[in-house]
Amino acid sequence: MPVNLVAPEAQSLLAVPGLKLGIAKARIRKPDRKDMLVMLLAEGSRVAGVFTKNRFCAAPVTLCKEHLAQPDGIRALVVNTGNANAGTGDQGMQNARATCDALADLLQIKPAQVLPFSTGVILEQLPIDRLIAGLPQCVADLQESHWFDAAEAIMTTDIVSKGTSRQITLDGKQVTITGISKGSGMIHPNMATMLGYIATDAAISQAALQALIDHAVNRSFNCITVDGDTSTNDSLILVATGKAGNSEITDTTSADYLTLRDAMTDVAVELAQAIVRDGEGATKFMTIQVEAGRDEDECRQVAYAIAHSPLIKTAFFASDPNLGRILAAIGYAGVDDLDVNSMQLYLGDVLVAEHGGRAVSYVEELGAAVMKESEITVRVVLNRGQASATVWTCDFSYDYVRINADYRS
Known part of the structure; x- marks a missing residue:
């Protein structure tokens, strides 16, 4: 059993205005389990990410970096478990692009506005037909309150799901932060066989958000190890929807930035430690x-x-x-x-x-x-x-x- 770790209660994972989540059972690897997640972001949301440094990084990692660099902004994320789409060559990249194309068509956005993520077995081709068939189920399920189901949908060898929330006050406005992660083995920076998604409704500039993720990851996910193996797929994403109504944070020395940075870092530390507590077979x-x-x-x-x-x-x-x-x-x-x-x-x-x-x-x-x-x-x-x-x-x-x-x- 995990070391002093239990799954979060559904009601403890707070909705983040401007972000909806939808789940599907697509049979990517195993029947009758949640294995796909779509996140739909409000227009104008800011997104920052950090990724594995493994030279054999998965096709979705390469495509995420490409899409984050384009100017149109990110509107959706899609995650599958059961198959890592790593070590899959040109066909793997084609499948990652096909995933983005299919979700973009359903949501009426551009394919480059979709970030794909995969986790699971390496060196096997993604069952793209099953994945695409599961996307309409995810879209139909989209709700701001589905964080608990989302935490379960991204698990692989994890024993318990991992998630946490915080609320703080910025500029007189209540701001919510909610995050989920998965990981249990093949854990070692930079970063690990982990996926992490942390979202807030705070308004913050792209540059400040990038500074925030760099600070948070170096004090959390880059401080954990289970077995010293650096994965091909690890990714951490921060999303800021800007729906809280606070004045946009641009100054990384301001009190509001430091308050948000510290709260999001606390969330990242809790999620990172949860991965170690759920390390494969861990007792200490x-x-x-x-x-x-x-x-x-x-x-x-x-x-x-x-x-x-x-x-x-x-x-x-x-x-x-x-x-x-x-x-x-x-x-x-x-x-x-x-x-x-x-x-x-x-x-x-x-x-x-x-x-x-x-x-x-x-x-x-x-x-x-x-x-x-x-x-x-x-x-x-x-x-x-x-x-x-x-x-x-x-x-x-x-x-x-x-x-x-x-x-x-």
């Missing part, structure tokens, strides 16, 4: 904090060395305080001039190592007590500067192997 949620580094990059290097180690992740699953494995990971993280005699390692509040070896005060019973918890913090103090970084990850259990061994069945 681990926060890796690296402090007092020379710069943020080296702090991340050390954090990810710890978070990616199968030896560390399996020890956490077993609640085994075999903490020398963490020291080994710090040592091979690539910080070539690290003085290991100057750093400290903590497990929770327990000092484990200092002066290059086991702390005098450390006894294994203290470490074992921390390891039994479902949420654990590993803190590394490098003592070589003022920078810090935090990464969230999970353990490796027997179920991780089972889920990935059976993924295509």
